[in-house]
Amino acid sequence: xxxxxxxxxxxxxxxxxxxxxxxxxxxxxxxxxxxxxxxxxxxxxxxxxxxxxxxxxxxxxxxxxxxxxxxxxxxxxxxxxxxxxxxxxxxxxxxxxxxxxxxxxxxxxxxxxx
Amino acid sequence: xxxxxxxxxxxxxxxxxxxxxxxxxxxxxxxxxxxxxxxxxxxxxxxxxxxxxxxxxxxxxxxxxxxxxxxxxxxxxxxxxxxxxxxxxxxxxxxxxxxxxxxxxxxxxxxxxx
Numbered sequence: 001x002x003x004x005x006x007x008x009x010x011x012x013x014x015x016x017x018x019x020x021x022x023x024x025x026x027x028x029x030x031x032x033x034x035x036x037x038x039x040x041x042x043x044x045x046x047x048x049x050x051x052x053x054x055x056x057x058x059x060x061x062x063x064x065x066x067x068x069x070x071x072x073x074x075x076x077x078x079x080x081x082x083x084x085x086x087x088x089x090x091x092x093x094x095x096x097x098x099x100x101x102x103x104x105x106x107x108x109x110x111x112x113x114x
Numbered sequence: 115x116x117x118x119x120x121x122x123x124x125x126x127x128x129x130x131x132x133x134x135x136x137x138x139x140x141x142x143x144x145x146x147x148x149x150x151x152x153x154x155x156x157x158x159x160x161x162x163x164x165x166x167x168x169x170x171x172x173x174x175x176x177x178x179x180x181x182x183x184x185x186x187x188x189x190x191x192x193x194x195x196x197x198x199x200x201x202x203x204x205x206x207x208x209x210x211x212x213x214x215x216x217x218x219x220x221x222x223x224x225x226x227x228x
Binding site: 006009031032034036041042043044045046049051089093095097098099100101102103104105106107 | 118145147154155156157158159162164170172173204206208210211212213214215216217218219220221222
């Protein structure tokens with residue numbers, strides 16, 4: 001059972017365009033939603049995260065939009081650059097479990113063409 | 115970069131042999147995690163530790179065991195490796211289990227079981 005579903009699996013965007021990656025979750029007990037960025041041959045690294053008490057969080061060119069009623073959240077990359085080419089993972093966490101167990105989506109491979 | 119090292123970085127082994135992967139941290143973080151990364155599945159938690167000698171199962175723990183005898187070291191053992199355990203394995207660490215506490219990932223170990 002995939003508790004966090006991510007789409008699309010792959011994405012090609014022109015330089016300067018907007019990249020959008022979507023995630024949907026099932027468990028309403030999740031209360032922390034991070035996005036991780038992974039470059040080839042490296043481990044994932046935290047990019048940006050949101051809690052469900054806000055509908056949007058922006059850090060530079062990266063924005064998370066959160067729709068609690070639809071149980072969906074998305075990552076928007078504005079003015080996409082070739083250096084943004086990487087694999088992106090959404091994730092979800094139940095803080096109350098006190099385990100730190102992140103549930104990851106399947107990942108999206110983003111290619112930004114020059 | 116968080117002080118996390120994984121060894122070995124690459125390993126090829128035969129079906130039925132035991133394999134041990136090591137994660138070493140210099141951050142003195144309490145929580146440590148082992149994930150496996152497979153195409154189409156994202157990252158899936160194998161086991162985690164919330165202190166010395168304190169470990170618990172993740173979502174894909176069958177065929178794996180772990181040990182943590184020191185704060186800085188978390189070992190993952192495949193008792194009898196199978197081809198289905200061919201994967202990239204990542205170790206992660208965090209200070210606490212609460213949302214908002216970043217999980218820092220190591221560089222990964224690529225394991226091939228022939």
